[in-house]
Amino acid sequence: MSILRLNNLGKAYKQYPNHWSRLAEWCMPGSRPLHHLFWALQNIHFHVSAGETIGIVGMNGAGKSTLLKIIAGTTQLTTGSMEIVGRVSALLELGMGFHPEFTGRQNVVMAGQLFGFPSEEIQRLLPEIEDFADIGDYIDQPVRTYSSGMQMRLAFAVATAKRPDILIIDEALSVGDSHFQHKSFRRIRTFREEGTTLLLVSHDRGAIQSICDRVIVLHEGKIVKEGPPEEAMDFYHALLSARDVKLIRQERQAYGQVQTTSGRGDVTVIEINLLNPEGKPIEAAETGTPVTLEIKAQVNTTVPEMVMGFLIKDRFGQIMYGINSHRLGITIQHLSAGDLVIGHFQFEMNLGKGNYTISTGVSGQESHLADNYEWRDGSLVFSVYNTKKPDFVGSASLEATLTIQQASPQQTFSPL
Amino acid sequence: MLGMQLKAIWSYRGFIWGSLQRDFQTRYRKSVLGSLWAVLNPLATILIYTVIFSQLMKARLPGTNDTMAYSIYLCSGVLTWGFFAEIINRSQTVFIENANMIKKLNFPRICLPMIVVGNAAVSFAISFGLFICFLAVLGKFPGWVMMGLVVVLVIQVVFAMGFGIILGILNVFFRDIGQAVGIILQFWFWFTPIIYPISILPPSIQSLIRLNPMVSVISAYQSILVYGNWPDWLSLAPTTVIAALACLLAFHLYKKRSSEMVDEL
Numbered sequence: 080m081s082i083l084r085l086n087n088l089g090k091a092y093k094q095y096p097n098h099w100s101r102l103a104e105w106c107m108p109g110s111r112p113l114h115h116l117f118w119a120l121q122n123i124h125f126h127v128s129a130g131e132t133i134g135i136v137g138m139n140g141a142g143k144s145t146l147l148k149i150i151a152g153t154t155q156l157t158t159g160s161m162e163i164v165g166r167v168s169a170l171l172e173l174g175m176g177f178h179p180e181f182t183g184r185q186n187v188v189m190a191g192q193l194f195g196f197p198s199e200e201i202q203r204l205l206p207e208i209e210d211f212a213d214i215g216d217y218i219d220q221p222v223r224t225y226s227s228g229m230q231m232r233l234a235f236a237v238a239t240a241k242r243p244d245i246l247i248i249d250e251a252l253s254v255g256d257s258h259f260q261h262k263s264f265r266r267i268r269t270f271r272e273e274g275t276t277l278l279l280v281s282h283d284r285g286a287i288q289s290i291c292d293r294v295i296v297l298h299e300g301k302i303v304k305e306g307p308p309e310e311a312m313d314f315y316h317a318l319l320s321a322r323d324v325k326l327i328r329q330e331r332q333a334y335g336q337v338q339t340t341s342g343r344g345d346v347t348v349i350e351i352n353l354l355n356p357e358g359k360p361i362e363a364a365e366t367g368t369p370v371t372l373e374i375k376a377q378v379n380t381t382v383p384e385m386v387m388g389f390l391i392k393d394r395f396g397q398i399m400y401g402i403n404s405h406r407l408g409i410t411i412q413h414l415s416a417g418d419l420v421i422g423h424f425q426f427e428m429n430l431g432k433g434n435y436t437i438s439t440g441v442s443g444q445e446s447h448l449a450d451n452y453e454w455r456d457g458s459l460v461f462s463v464y465n466t467k468k469p470d471f472v473g474s475a476s477l478e479a480t481l482t483i484q485q486a487s488p489q490q491t492f493s494p495l
Numbered sequence: 496m497l498g499m500q501l502k503a504i505w506s507y508r509g510f511i512w513g514s515l516q517r518d519f520q521t522r523y524r525k526s527v528l529g530s531l532w533a534v535l536n537p538l539a540t541i542l543i544y545t546v547i548f549s550q551l552m553k554a555r556l557p558g559t560n561d562t563m564a565y566s567i568y569l570c571s572g573v574l575t576w577g578f579f580a581e582i583i584n585r586s587q588t589v590f591i592e593n594a595n596m597i598k599k600l601n602f603p604r605i606c607l608p609m610i611v612v613g614n615a616a617v618s619f620a621i622s623f624g625l626f627i628c629f630l631a632v633l634g635k636f637p638g639w640v641m642m643g644l645v646v647v648l649v650i651q652v653v654f655a656m657g658f659g660i661i662l663g664i665l666n667v668f669f670r671d672i673g674q675a676v677g678i679i680l681q682f683w684f685w686f687t688p689i690i691y692p693i694s695i696l697p698p699s700i701q702s703l704i705r706l707n708p709m710v711s712v713i714s715a716y717q718s719i720l721v722y723g724n725w726p727d728w729l730s731l732a733p734t735t736v737i738a739a740l741a742c743l744l745a746f747h748l749y750k751k752r753s754s755e756m757v758d759e760l
Contacts (some may be wrong), residue, residue: 092758101668152601155754169599176599178517185517192510193602 081126081162082276083150083245088123088159090145090300091116116157119145120300123159129244132277134287134308136315137297143280146297147171147247150278165244168194170234179223183214183233186222190237204240211262212236228256235263242270249280264290284312288396304329309396310337313456317341342453345382346420346441350375351459353437364428366465366476371425376441378418383443385411385452387422390438391430393474399430403440429476432465500746503603510602514610519617537574537622541629544569556721557694563633564721570626571720572689572713575648578619579655579709580680585611586659587666587676594760604756605749608660612652630720637723647715647726650735654708657741664748667756687713708734 093114095101100113120142127133137143148154149161151169177186187208191201209218212233217225225233239246246267267290271277281287287294287308294311296304296318304314310329317327317339327341352360354371364370374387388403404411404422411420437459443450468476504511523529545566556565589607590597597604630636666672687709693701704710711734715726 093755098669148598153598154757167601169601171599176596178596180521181517185520188513189510189517190600192507192513193600195506195509198509 080128080164082129082164083127084160084162085123085125085150086160086162088120088149088156088161089118090120090142090149090154091118091157093117118300120149123302125295125302125305127245127276127278129274129276130271131293132271132279132291134291134294134311135278135280135297136282136287136294136312138319141297142300143297144171144249147249147278147280150245151247163245166194167245167247168238168241168243169247169249170238171247171249177222177230177234180221182221183212183218183225184209187218187233187237191240194241196241200241208233208236208240211240211266213259228259232259235259239263239266239270242273242275244274245276245278246270247278250282284396288312310339312396313337313339317454317456338458339456340453342442342451344453345380345443346376346378346385346414346452348374348439348441348453348455348458349377351437351439353459353461361461363462363464366428366430366432366463366468367478368428369425370428371423372437374422374424374439376420376422378414378416378420380416382414382452383412385414385420386440386442386444387411387420388440389424390440392436392438394434394436399435399474428463429478430463431471431474431476432463433474434460434462436460500603500605500749504606504609507603507606511606511609511613515613515617518610518614533618533621534625537618537625540573540577540622541570541626544573557692563635567630567635568692568717568721569690570629571716572687574619574622574626575651575716576684576687576689576709576713577622578615579651579712580684581615581618582612582652582655583659583662583676583680585615586656587662587673589659589663590667590756590760591673597757597760604753605660605746608656608663611659612656616652637719640719640723640725643725644716644719647712647719647731650731650738651712653742654712654734654738657738657743657745660745661741661748664745664752664756667759668752683707683709689713708737 094117095104095114104113123146125133135143135146145154147169148171149156150163151167151171153169153171176190178189181189184205187205188201191204192198196204212218212229212235214225214229214232217229218233222230222233267275267277277290279287279291291308294304294306294308294315295302296311296315298318303318304311306314314327314329318341327339329337329339350373352373353362353364354373355361355364356369356371358371361370372389374389376385376387378385386403386405388401388405390401391399393399402424414420436457438454438456439458440454441452442454443452465471468478471479519530519533523532526532528535545563548569549562549566555562556568586608589611590604593607597607627636662672662676686704686707688696688704693704693710693714696704711727711730715731718724718726
């Protein structure tokens, strides 16, 4: 059952050329509008079920915060409709609207009253909030004396004191020490199991991919992608370099992996192979064995200089390793249409067992974010197995060895 | 429409009441004398007007021979005007000052001016309470006509609140309002017979100044407190109508502009 339904929602801000025109428009009924509308959000349409966790990503100004503010109820929508079942609790832009002169305790009580909690309940929740925020005696100091981390901890403790049906968190989890982050993630997970829907805005790919069920990518006020976290994050990543939705293509490959391609297309990668020492294409490699990554690129126009590179990511999208021709001290220059460039990256597969994907990039400069010819996420999937080396956990094969010295207490033994 | 807003205010009464307490605590939290300042301030006002005008300047109210009468006249106007001006001054900035909260929490914003009114009422109750004590000590407590004072105060509060909310909303869009209000209130104070009796003005000016809706209100206080007479109810009728209209307009403007206001903050 949907707990949150947004139907073709849009939000426009009125923009007036100057103050006088607003005054004129207000004072003269029936006159033609003097403002023009700036659409911060358009045609936002999605439904969320109870217990689902949705990540919302997008560049600055894409409309993420506006969307969250509308769901939180602080801003009104302009077109479309919204249906919410249950109570919404929101942590918008790192705060809860605390009053700087009031003490932490006073602010907690105030927030409780604004949530409409009865006073006995606020009194009952107060010790738990104090305990969770863990800011000690500061609870009785004015909030203006708090560090941003402390404010955030208190805000999080207040917003989650009672399980809401929808919890909105805007960039909040990046603040605070790792101990607090763990504590808050634990609380979020518990809520989710009990049916709370979570809407999360974050730039942290790790956080998004580890807890979200679905990710929505906003670009210039519109939903440009909605899908599983990895696929949507690849799209977002491609968007960051392409800055234009039209240049991004996503195709589901035969092996189930979604390949995301973006870029101007001056050069396109036409073939990628992982080769064993005999030069045969492989889909799985033994830990520690030498392999070659072959990248064949087709040049489509005259290109003065080209950098070719690749990235290996694990199944969570975390980057294991990445390198390019520039960093390896090789320059590829003076290319013209029709040329074929074949790169052979040779390395030892020092990764732990598991599935990995390869992303490839060809660009004019070292960073693929500028002068991006083509960026291709998920271009190749391979697995690593480990039959020859001792079994280990993790993805970096550090090849540890072990020597043991044993000593009995009677014998001389230097304890550092 | 009005009913819905009143209902919202009622359901957030816990927040309004809590805010009044917090504001009062916060104001005097770091001071040694604490809430004693709440008393010292109005006491100073009463003393200044009593000592300077009636004792040093020996000013007399026309038609009386009592030096204390003029100081009672002054206090009854100055204290009540202070209440009126405080509501307007604080209401016009209330949305701007609480922008942080308005942008981050979802609650009926109309509660904020209610807190302003409540806060002003608390300070007024303290200063006016002192003044009443002062009257009682002098043996000038007016008696039953004090009941009439409550009615006039209600009219004044409704007027100030309506006017204040209108200014508060407009101030979000046109920040000129904030600058203008300070000047307007000064002129308004002197165009109301608070420091001087209206009888010293030439008759033509008198009829002109009576167009000011605050004249009948302040005259009502003076008539109750100085002369112990019931106010002239009929003269209060236009002000009552204006006050009611101001309130209706305020709620209408709030309903129409509150969502735009959040975007503008």
